Amino acid sequence: MLRDSARRFLAxxxxxxxxxxxxxxxxxxxxxxxxxxxxxxxxxxxxxxIALLMEEFGAALVVEPVVPTLLLAGALIARFGNPAQRARxxxxxxxxxxxxxxxxxxxxxxxxxxxxxxxxxGALWVxxxxxxxxxxxxxxxxxxxxxxxxxxxxDRSGVGLFIVPADAPALDILGYHSVDExxxxxxxxxxxxxxxxxxLSGDETTMDGIAAVLDNATVALCADxxxxxxxxxxxxxxxxxxxxxxxxxxxxxxxxxxRMADMAVMREEARAAVLLGVLKADAPAxxxxxxxxxxxxxxxxxxxxxxxxxxxxxxxxxxxxxxxIGAYFKRLTVFEILFGNTEHHLRRYAALAAGTDLLxxxxxxxxxxxxxxxxx
Numbered sequence: 001m002l003r004d005s006a007r008r009f010l011a012x013x014x015x016x017x018x019x020x021x022x023x024x025x026x027x028x029x030x031x032x033x034x035x036x037x038x039x040x041x042x043x044x045x046x047x048x049x050i051a052l053l054m055e056e057f058g059a060a061l062v063v064e065p066v067v068p069t070l071l072l073a074g075a076l077i078a079r080f081g082n083p084a085q086r087a088r089x090x091x092x093x094x095x096x097x098x099x100x101x102x103x104x105x106x107x108x109x110x111x112x113x114x115x116x117x118x119x120x121x122g123a124l125w126v127x128x129x130x131x132x133x134x135x136x137x138x139x140x141x142x143x144x145x146x147x148x149x150x151x152x153x154x155d156r157s158g159v160g161l162f163i164v165p166a167d168a169p170a171l172d173i174l175g176y177h178s179v180d181e182x183x184x185x186x187x188x189x190x191x192x193x194x195x196x197x198x199x200l201s202g203d204e205t206t207m208d209g210i211a212a213v214l215d216n217a218t219v220a221l222c223a224d225x226x227x228x229x230x231x232x233x234x235x236x237x238x239x240x241x242x243x244x245x246x247x248x249x250x251x252x253x254x255x256x257x258x259r260m261a262d263m264a265v266m267r268e269e270a271r272a273a274v275l276l277g278v279l280k281a282d283a284p285a286x287x288x289x290x291x292x293x294x295x296x297x298x299x300x301x302x303x304x305x306x307x308x309x310x311x312x313x314x315x316x317x318x319x320x321x322x323x324x325i326g327a328y329f330k331r332l333t334v335f336e337i338l339f340g341n342t343e344h345h346l347r348r349y350a351a352l353a354a355g356t357d358l359l360x361x362x363x364x365x366x367x368x369x370x371x372x373x374x375x376x
Contacts, residue, residue: 003052005029006216010060016324018181025062027095035070035079040086041093041374047216047281051223051274058227061327063181067135067224071217073099076161079139079209080201081220085163088142100140102131102164103188103210116189118160125162127189135338137185138175141166145189146210149202155369160202161210168192176295180331215292218339219277222299225335226267226274228328229303232310233263239314250313259309266302273298290352293345300342303332 009029013019026032036042036051050071057066074092075087077099091097105115116129127147137143143164166173171190192238201209237260240251250256273295280291307329311318318325336342 001291002049003056006031006053010056010062014062015060018061018063023098024069024095026064027093028068029274031066032070032095033093036074036089036093039090040078042089047278050220051278054220054223055227055230055274056329058224059231061180061228061324061331063183065136065139065183067221068097068100068134068140071220072101072135073140073142074103074195074214075213075217076144076200076209077163080161080206080329084197085200088163097142098136098140099142099144100134100136100185102134102137102143102145103212104131104133106130106132107372114146114148114159116145116147118149118162118194121193125194125196125199127162127164127192127194129189131187131189134185134187136183137173137187138177140185143187144200145187146206157204157206159206159210161200162190162194163198163200164189164194168194178334180327180334182334212285212288214339215282215288218292218296219274219281221335221338222270222274222277222295225299225303225332226270228331229270229299229306230267232306232325232328232332233260233267235323236260236263236310236313239317252282256313259313263306263309266305267344270299270302276342286352290349293340293349293352296340297342297345297349300336300345303336304342307332 006029009025013025014022023032030043031053033042034053036044036187038044038322054066059302069092074089077088081088087096088335092099103114105113116127118125118127120126127145129147131145134140134143143166145164146160147160147162148158149160164171169189170192172190173185174187175185177183237251240256240260241249243250251260277291280288282288283291310325311329314323314325317323318329320326340348
């Protein structure tokens with residue numbers, strides 16, 4: 001029912017239209033409340049429900065900040081927040097608040113090395129540093145920011161999470177869009193002063209919590225990519241039935257039949273990888289991380305192959321604005337580099353399979369800044 005209702009709504013109201021101010025409609029449908037507990041104003045949905053919804057978002061080319069608001073920043077507040085901080089989840093659930101998670105830093109080679117600092121100044125915290133490629137950062141009214149509270153840059157227990165309003169003095173925000181029209185931002189903290197109540201988490205559990213939230217958000221992003229690549233497979237098969245060349249539909253040519261069969265097989269491989277990641281959402285850390293990296297690596301390979309084949313079989317039409325083929329291709333291209341690219345996750349999966357502890361070097365490793373399209 002969730003999948004069918006989302007598909008009908010998005011087909012009629014979103015796909016090909018991208019209407020303005022659609023986020024309140026998402027809230028009316030209960031989507032913004034789906035992943036949160038009932039006591040926080042949510043609907044108590046789990047990884048399965050999120051994956052079903054994300055798959056439909058990918059098929060409809062949804063660019064609203066679902067992942068940064070619900071699955072990153074919102075998930076961190078739900079995991080670490082005290083009762084007063086968790087009250088912010090009500091704004092997410094009713095669609096009045098947009099949040100983002102500012103964690104990646106330019107030049108950082110893993111998830112543990114954080115250069116942004118948080119220093120005590122009396123009763124205040126003072127933030128200094130920069131964050132890059134913050135997904136949803138251009139629209140957010142509030143950021144969840146990771147910062148180092150200890151002097152040792154490799155100390156896992158010395159990382160804190162802070163709630164930072166977007167209008168905080170000494171915070172500079174540079175918004176931009178990636179090639180698939182999703183919003184990003186770079187943040188610069190030049191002595192941003194925060195009250196003691198803005199500290200969301202600052203103990204030895206912080207980095208493990210961040211890793212868990214990123215793993216589950218990565219699987220949800222894989223479900224989004226599954227929706228996009230599945231739409232490409234269906235569109236390519238339909239196009240091959242009506243595009244005539246040499247007096248017959250190109251779908252009757254054996255070489256193209258083989259290509260489309262390979263695309264369909266890869267779609268099923270991708271679906272199986274996403275399903276495994278979803279089912280391991282609450283598994284022990286190493287098992288969860290291995291399933292998340294396996295899904296990301298598999299989806300990265302499948303997305304690239306299916307995207308390239310779809311464009312080639314469509315020919316010149318595949319990159320025109322008359323069809324959505326090019327839009328899906330761009331979306332899958334950005335997906336491949338978000339939260340660690342295919343090569344990174346292959347290495348992480350191999351290390352986890354061998355029993356190496358790479359959880360501290362999990363995601364957002366060596367972030368690749370998306371290509372700038374236009375100012376936000």
